[in-house]
Amino acid sequence: MKIIRYSHNGAENWGILEGETLRCLPEGPYGALTPTGAPIARTDVKLLAPVKPGKLVCVGLNYVLHARESGLALPEEPMLFMCSPQAIIGPEDVIVLDSHEQRVEFEAEVGIVIRKRARNISAAEVDGYILGYTCANDVSNRDLQLKDKQFTRAKSFDTYKPMGPWIETDLDPDNQTIRLLQNGEVRQDSTTADMIFPTRFIVEFISGIMTLEPGDVIITGTPSGVAPMKTGDRIEVEISGIGTLVNTVV
Incomplete structure (x- = not known):
């Protein structure tokens, strides 16, 4: 499973990448990892750094x-x-x-x-x-x-x-x-x-x-x-x- 962080329509979200499409992870990467919502084309988003660590x-x-x-x-x-x-x-x-x-x-x-x-x-x-x-x-x-x-x-x-x-x-x-x-x-x-x-x-x-x-x-x-x-x-x-x-x- 590929967990991403991305920007789409001015908002930053976490998601799961599946081939050339992705779906949102509304609970972020530390919950159940259950994506929701309609698929979004990978070409329609900007991939961000997939981490935001405290340390x-x-x-x-x-x-x-x-x-x-x-x-x-x-x-x-x-x-x-x-x-x-x-x-x-x-x-x-x-x-x-x-x-x-x-x-x-x-x-x-x-x-x-x-x-x-x-x-x-x-x-x-x-x-x-x-x-x-x-x-x-x-x-x-x-x-x-x-x-x-x-x-x-x-x-x-x-x-x-x-x-x-x-x-x-x-x-x-x-x-x-x-x-x-x-x-x-x-x-x-x-x-x-x-x-x-x-x-x-x-x-x-x-x-x-x-x-x-x-x-x-x-x-x-x-x-x-x-x-x-x-x-x-x-x-x-x-x-x-x-x-x-x-x-x-x-």
């Missing part, structure tokens, strides 16, 4: 090959940091670089969307707390990251967290291909099986630290191949079983 929790250095290309040891536990939820934009929205001189890079990632309150849950319980998964791009200003010695400012500029195009509820998150294309050229090409910490363990780990609320999003790290972006770029994040998130850069 955006990020995992760093979570792919083996990315750690190796960075010259860093594999972490013993997930490395966590927080980013501003206001940085989130949707499919076809524009990434606005904060600097033309500094190095701003793309990072293709799997996003986990929480369905119900989670605190101190086990990995075996996690599936019951997850709404689904989405594509994400963890845009990062590397110069500021090195200057600050932490990640919040470098990754929290408005537009620096594209997500979408929808939330896929039926997915095995630990056995999917993940790719990023820059102007049609493949830059990142890996599989979530290369994750150091798999998705269910990540949710278990974070829920032991903080309460996760419905709508909260966790992004799970990026594979090898990160590189800088420039004005005019077309960036595509492809995750099998989910779809493709497309954004341009200015």
Whole structure:
């Protein structure tokens, strides 16, 4: 099932996408997931970011090959940091670089969307707390990251967290291909099986630290191949079983 957030006739709604049509979810994505109303053509709506989280929790250095290309040891536990939820934009929205001189890079990632309150849950319980998964791009200003010695400012500029195009509820998150294309050229090409910490363990780990609320999003790290972006770029994040998130850069 593909859960979307969309704009139609000046109003924002949640819905279920079925092929080339959609139907409204009047109770939102955390209720019974029962669509109502007449079908609407997908071409008649604008897809918005499918998430509106209270918290955006990020995992760093979570792919083996990315750690190796960075010259860093594999972490013993997930490395966590927080980013501003206001940085989130949707499919076809524009990434606005904060600097033309500094190095701003793309990072293709799997996003986990929480369905119900989670605190101190086990990995075996996690599936019951997850709404689904989405594509994400963890845009990062590397110069500021090195200057600050932490990640919040470098990754929290408005537009620096594209997500979408929808939330896929039926997915095995630990056995999917993940790719990023820059102007049609493949830059990142890996599989979530290369994750150091798999998705269910990540949710278990974070829920032991903080309460996760419905709508909260966790992004799970990026594979090898990160590189800088420039004005005019077309960036595509492809995750099998989910779809493709497309954004341009200015």
